[in-house]
Amino acid sequence: MNVGVLDALLYILSRCGPDAQLTVNISFGTLAGPHDGSSTLEAAMDQLVELYGGRLQIVLAAGNGYQLRTHANIPLTASRKPVFPWMRKAVLDWQVQPDDQTQSFLELWLPPDAHGVEIEVTPPGHPALPALRFGQSAMWINGAGKPCCALIFPRSVATGENGTCALLALAGTFSFDRAVVTAPSGRWRVKLATRTGNVVIDAYIERDDIVNGSRNGARQSHFEDAAYDLDAVVDRPSNPSLIRRSGSFNSIATGDHTVAVGATRMSHTTALRDIPDPKWARYSPRVPDPDRTRPERSDVVKAPGAEGYGDENPTLEGVTAAGTRSGAVVRLRGTSAASPQVARQLLNASRRR
Structure with missing residues (x-):
């Protein structure tokens, strides 16, 4: 995937004018990797953003693996x-x-x-x-x-x-x-x-x-792991299980100069008292990180830098999006649906500058 994504970015840049403001959304990712921004693709994307001096923004989905036990x-x-x-x-x-x-x-x-x-x-x-x-x-x-x-x-x-x-x-x-x-x-x-x-x-x-x-x-x-709480939504610091939701993150979205987007709900209720912050979708990394007191490796990224809607509410997952045929609509869910919303917001903001 590294070569394909980097080739696509270079092609996009080669087809735009020297003064163009570019915002690229990448709604895909992987689970394994260093998660500290030092992977090959992340380093390349960071370098491109730096080289283009604020004219390029890259937005990525933070990942949907929060409950996958990976x-x-x-x-x-x-x-x-x-x-x-x-x-x-x-x-x-x-x-x-x-x-x-x-x-x-x-x-x-x-x-x-x-x-x-x-x-x-x-x-x-x-x-x-x-x-x-x-x-x-x-x-x-x-x-x-x-x-x-x-x-x-x-x-x-x-x-x-x-x-x-x-x-x-x-x-x-x-x-x-x-x-x-x-x-x-x-x-x-x-x-x-x-x-x-x-x-x-x-x-x-x-x-x-x-x-x-x-x-x-x-x-x-x-x-x-028998100690892992399948009924919980976030990690409890006192839980002895080695399996941690916190840290389940798109491994190409932890760079220094890219934007990782988590998914939230359009509407939620504070009656969900067992969830520290019910606005976040179950599958998404969240801010603040509920497990932030746990020991971790240096520079590991576990929380998104931005948020967009991924679900309508706790019962109805996904958001309504345009289909490929005229007048068609489909339901899209996940941080892959949230990240292009943030990409559009960033692009609109860059045009106003």
């Missing part, structure tokens, strides 16, 4: 007497779906000083694989001698500047082609520990849903 925050410590939420060892249960014809990816983002971290992976129904340390990598070979799982724990990565990323990659769990290698579906267990100091790790499951108009056989995986 993010976990793990504060690890080597102390023998850890104080909550810090812990000596952590266990992540990654539920990989059956009938998934696409690969699944789990990224573990660590700070630069995470040299003492160990990662152990246990496939469903199989013994644990040997634990890996900083700078190591390994593959799990099936009975036919084919790799169906790989864990790469490099010292540095090109996909982010702050620290490193350990990548756990799985083959799909199903294929109509018998020659294609598949991985077992079910609960993959990832154990984490550190031998030195305090380390905050963020785990992100990459987006794996079916995009409108495509049939790729994808099925979104997620984390499982």
Whole structure:
């Protein structure tokens, strides 16, 4: 996606006059990545905004993954007497779906000083694989001698500047082609520990849903934890679950010079007392961040910088939008519907200057 988005931006810029005021909306995104603005695409977009000296604005959706259980925050410590939420060892249960014809990816983002971290992976129904340390990598070979799982724990990565990323990659769990290698579906267990100091790790499951108009056989995986409150809307700081809604954010929308847009409701009621701020849509990151007291990596972005309507009210999701045929209307929902509204507001404001 990086190349496609950047090519599109460069094409747009090449077709406009030297004095044009440009506002570009990007209603798409991913879930995995550094989330600190240092990814390749984010750095490129920031550079373009800087080069055009205020004539270019880029607006992105903040993401709809707030309730998808695709993010976990793990504060690890080597102390023998850890104080909550810090812990000596952590266990992540990654539920990989059956009938998934696409690969699944789990990224573990660590700070630069995470040299003492160990990662152990246990496939469903199989013994644990040997634990890996900083700078190591390994593959799990099936009975036919084919790799169906790989864990790469490099010292540095090109996909982010702050620290490193350990990548756990799985083959799909199903294929109509018998020659294609598949991985077992079910609960993959990832154990984490550190031998030195305090380390905050963020785990992100990459987006794996079916995009409108495509049939790729994808099925979104997620984390499982008995302590996670499925009935809640936001994270409670006292909840011991490693799975955190806060931090579920579009990973290409955390740049310094781009605008990330969350989704709100046109109307809401303060009678929803179990929700700290009922104006925000359930699926959207929000301001202020309800979990802001939790330990986090440096420069991680968890809250949007702007807001637009994504739902009419708590009962009726989505907003009315124009269809592709004359006089047609459709319902659009999500931060992808909210971000173009903000893009229009920014463009109108730039014209008045």
